Amino acid sequence: xxxxxxxxxxxxxxxxxxxxxxxxxxxxxxxxxxxxxxxxxxxxxxxxxxxxxxxxxxxxxxxxxxxxxxxxxxxxxxxxxxxxxxxxxxxxxxxxxxxxxxxxxxxxxxxxxxxxxxxxxxxxxxxxxxxxxxxxxxxxxxxxxxxxxxxxxxxxxxxxxxxxxxxxxxxxxxxxxxxxxxxxxxxxxxxxxxxxxxxxxxxxxxxxxxxxxxxxxxxxxxxxxxxxxxxxxxxxxxxxxxxxxxxxxxxxxxxxxxxxxxxxxxxxxxxxxxxxxxxxxxxxxxxxxxxxxxxxxxxxxxxxxxxxxxxxxxxxxxxxxxxxxxxxxxxxxxxxxxxxxxxxxxxxxxxxxxxxxxxxxxxxxxxxxxxxxxxxxxxxxxxxxxxxxxxxxxxxxxxxxxxxxxxxxxxxxxxxxxxxxxxxxxxxxxxx
Numbered sequence: 001x002x003x004x005x006x007x008x009x010x011x012x013x014x015x016x017x018x019x020x021x022x023x024x025x026x027x028x029x030x031x032x033x034x035x036x037x038x039x040x041x042x043x044x045x046x047x048x049x050x051x052x053x054x055x056x057x058x059x060x061x062x063x064x065x066x067x068x069x070x071x072x073x074x075x076x077x078x079x080x081x082x083x084x085x086x087x088x089x090x091x092x093x094x095x096x097x098x099x100x101x102x103x104x105x106x107x108x109x110x111x112x113x114x115x116x117x118x119x120x121x122x123x124x125x126x127x128x129x130x131x132x133x134x135x136x137x138x139x140x141x142x143x144x145x146x147x148x149x150x151x152x153x154x155x156x157x158x159x160x161x162x163x164x165x166x167x168x169x170x171x172x173x174x175x176x177x178x179x180x181x182x183x184x185x186x187x188x189x190x191x192x193x194x195x196x197x198x199x200x201x202x203x204x205x206x207x208x209x210x211x212x213x214x215x216x217x218x219x220x221x222x223x224x225x226x227x228x229x230x231x232x233x234x235x236x237x238x239x240x241x242x243x244x245x246x247x248x249x250x251x252x253x254x255x256x257x258x259x260x261x262x263x264x265x266x267x268x269x270x271x272x273x274x275x276x277x278x279x280x281x282x283x284x285x286x287x288x289x290x291x292x293x294x295x296x297x298x299x300x301x302x303x304x305x306x307x308x309x310x311x312x313x314x315x316x317x318x319x320x321x322x323x324x325x326x327x328x329x330x331x332x333x334x335x336x337x338x339x340x341x342x343x344x345x346x347x348x349x350x351x352x353x354x355x356x357x358x359x360x361x362x363x364x365x366x367x368x369x370x371x372x373x374x375x376x377x378x379x380x381x382x383x384x385x386x387x388x389x390x391x392x393x394x395x396x397x398x399x400x401x402x403x404x405x406x407x408x409x410x411x412x413x414x415x416x417x418x419x420x421x422x423x424x425x426x427x428x429x430x431x432x
Contacts (some may be wrong), residue, residue, distance in 0.1 A: 028219030042207030089274030
């Protein structure tokens, strides 16, 4: 009689395996929501994008500042004479034609684009973390199942070895069972390696070092959730997706650059105010008491004012305006393509979820139960001598393959659900 292999629901809650317990803690482990929150807080790329967004706000303050006045001083001195002059003049740019407003608008649009780039990276990172969390959890599921199969095969090997020793089984069967036991051992090692790699990738997304401890808390239950109608999901995504909003902001930035190019091509002026002092002397103007000829000095003081105009006669920024118009058209085309892409992504996500749920239900109802019944029949007939050990090993391998396929089907449903959250920019995606 062979050892019985557990065939009921392969879930972390129902199974207890020492090695798998190193990666799952149902009390204090990290949930998917907690993983997302940690990634959004600690991810270095997000920190860099946050600094970029903050620097863009500082540039808005800079753009709002008015142009600085200028001060010019000059003087003149007569060579070999006493005549001299001093002039001080200041000018203030007026920035006519809406130059300052155009500059501020561009800075505001650039700040909005950087903020949306941060939001877009947060959306993608949250989806990536949830996906990697699910892959890690599925790897742990497979590890637990591999350990259960290994325990069962170990008992089978002990039993067959005892039967061979008693002479009730041929030594070949012990060798065959040895091969099968070692094959499952190798499968278990590979499965644990996959768990460790997935967790390393998850740690990287969370901003954790490779040696930091990480245990998961979660399961693949309640995967069949009610989804909003696809048309509602599309409308929500078109309103809230940061990448599409960023494309619209780029379009508005191009429009702002057109206005700036036109403003800089209009007339501008500087107001100028100044003071001038002139000192001059006239020789042979009179004699002093000693009979020496002395010059007469005269001082003149002037208040100067004026306006300096910049006349856009030859250069009216024609090339800049044309380039900005083309950039606006390109941004509009990208935004329209982005809208089509969003509709396609959502349609694909819904199709993937629908097909994945159907496949999982087929596995759960029409495959796993039948595989269990088949294995039980083959086991019983093997015990009665009607089936060989090879028949039992082959059926056991089919069961292992089916159970692994069911775990993969659960993962596909989970990932399809994450895909819908990502495509629709659902609030649950970055829930903390």
